[in-house]
Amino acid sequence: MAIVTSSTSQISPANERVYHQSSLVGDWKGNWAGNNQAVGFKVVNIRGARAQIEYTHNGYTERGIGEVNGATISYGNVTVGTKDGKNLVLLFSSGVGKQSATLQKQAAPGSDSILMGSWGGYSADIGKSASFRVLAINGKEATVSVTTDGITRQGTGYVYRNVIMFGQSQISTDDGQSGKIIYQVGSKSFTVPVTKYPPADSSSSVDKTA
Structure with a gap:
């Protein structure tokens, strides 16, 4: 929820x-x-x-x-x-x-978290892609934009260590470079491996997985 x-x-x-x-x-x-x-x-x-x-x-x-x-x-x-x-x-x-x-x-407090940035990936096993953008982190709250199954949702997620939970989805990482997105549709749960994109040089960058 x-x-x-x-x-x-x-x-x-x-x-x-x-x-x-x-x-x-x-x-x-x-x-x-x-x-x-x-x-x-x-x-x-x-x-x-x-x-x-x-x-x-x-x-x-x-x-x-x-x-x-x-x-x-x-x-x-x-x-x-x-x-x-x-x-x-x-x-x-x-x-x-x-x-x-x-x-x-102004820079948001806690923006140096390893979760900050844009993440995306594709799972050949289940044929699904997902992306997770962490725009800002303030304490236990994170401003995020999540795209799964072609639908983008935006809002505030909950931060716990190196995990952000938002709605029926979550992202986790151990090293700040690779991680996984887990999201739920009905009673089914899907896992997509993701990597962090390098910082964009301009605002015209395109999220390939969105």
Whole structure:
């Protein structure tokens, strides 16, 4: 059973493929252009057309629900978007003027785990492939994207040592280079050996097993 927390996102595979909405999720910090004052924007989760956000400016933090529109999120007078998943453009527009800021994504705590990264493989014995992307690890929670039998699921998994459990699937590794994905369909359990892909040089990399 999937562990659903406040950080669990529910993004359709179609929106992820076209807009890469999962790249918006995270903690972003930067400065306003012009006055150089600090500004922060945190996307806690994305669920369909709604995003749970935290907007920090002028020394205080607003928490609320933003509207997801393709590759951007709007909250009040603020709109944010990212092209590379590393830098976020924040635009503020009101009747009295406009401001812009560039924010950088902050590294998630525990991102040095050997489970971090993209994993994939194929089992000739059962004729099945599987992939498991570990996007971030924060304590006992991991932000993951899992593809089995052609279906991609995203959300928050549970970390136990060198194992991440998410829904009816789990990934484990002993050395951080090779491991196995075990997933269940009905009463049947399938095991697929996987290896970790090298870090992508650009955002245009393609997951061959997805």
